Amino acid sequence: MSRRARGWAQTWAGVAAVLVLAEVAARTELVPSRYFPPMSRTFAELAGQLGEGAFWAAVGQTLQGWALGLGIAAAFAVPAGMILGTSVVRYRAFRVIIEFLRPIPSVALIPLAILVYGAGLESKVFLAAFAAFWPLLIQTLYGMQDVDPVAVDTARVFGLSRLERLTRVVLPGAVPYLATGLRISSSVSLILAVTAELVIGAPGLGREINAARVGGATELLYALIIVTGLLGWALNSGFATAERRVLHWHPAQRGAR
Template sequence: MSVEGTASAASAGPRERGTPPPGAAQGASRLRRLAERRRVRDLGLRVAGVLTVLSALELCSRVGLLSQDWFPPVTETYAELGRLAAGHPLWTEIGRTLNGWLVGIVIATLLAVPIGVLLGSNNTAYRFSRVVIEFCRPIPSVALIPLAVLVYGVGLEMKVFLIVFVTFWPILLQVIYGVRDVDPLVQDTARSYGLPPSARFLRVTLPSAAPYIATGLRIASSIALVLAVTAELVVGAPGLGQSIVVAQSNALLPRMYALIIVTGLVGWALNSVFQAIERRLLRWHPSQRREVAQ
């Protein structure tokens, strides 16, 4: 190499630390465009799938494959859904159902999280309570409806009692699994640095168990909504379930199906909210990074 070339290379010097390599900005922009196209394509496929199913149901009802006495055309159901959405009573019933759902979820969380942390942190306490947990957890919550009605009547307290009972167990088990799944090496490292138990809990145990807790809350949310509507259907407590029963009793089938669709939309919205919160709060977790990358 000539002296001039060597001097020129030396004068150019190494690239400053932190400076992106050539083409990095274009590569990142291309990845963003690809991710956006993938999201648009996925959204298009989902919408197309829903429209295909609705069109098939409409066609089957119109040509007589499904009796209109029991399965009204989809267009009539969604027309009734639009009329309900424009009225006040629908939103009142949704609020009544969600009121019991929210109170039950909050109480179950406040009970299950500290108990789960205690049982997950102490092997003796976990073994002592394991039989009780495995006995109570499979009890069908619907079987407790007569007891709940006898004690609390058919109001909000009855729904809250059933929701707390049924959602307590998935949250409790997820907290226990999360606390027990903490890497012992990380615990020993924190202990060797002299961190007190409270600091180890906040810096090691809680972050490690957070994904488990989020999963338990998301599962409990869906179960709580199912149970709230079930209690309203069986007992006649105010809410969406009671409205469905009233529509069925009066042979208002488009309204009945419209209310069932509303129930499904509420469940989908709640699950989406929990997923968005989980992604937001746990964006540092590898599982969320993999989900974003996909």
């Protein structure tokens, strides 16, 4: 118990040391405070923002793009993965296409998105969904292909129908893979949502950050970056916690990160 307390103290001592160091460096002009304002001013700005409606609107817009992107990606990727992953013939037929499309950097489609959907929410969601689709598809495929053959044979011996085999044997076995896929896709979706806001100018945190830079509001710039980081961290740890809950009964999860 005391050992754990000591580890906790060391962790927070590290954080405090970095914050104090940044504060001192800026106050003494060791780093130009024009670029690196003192941490205290950044956090004061952050506290002020928490009372602003516009700030919360931007957070909401970013989260909306993230959620819609992830949701649409899941709606397509999971069924597609199930269809392709349960048959060698179907998988082999589409393998080459997947291998070619997957490494395309999703941001290459930004011009196309602007052209087709304009500079609003639709572009953001399209990009986020496209990028989030691939990790989830791949994980679903792995999950379908990693089903224990003994379990499937057992189910057949006991006369389970095809549909029952899918819902009782294949899907439960694939759940850890889906959880991993969702976690990866969630962070990809957030990255692309912020990218779209930044590059295309769709409303949200990304656009606000850029506006803060252009307007010379340095404290606001840092405050918003910190908020974006906290958002990413919260989503990450939410999914990681959920994943651990799911993995806890499934020891065979491996190789996916």
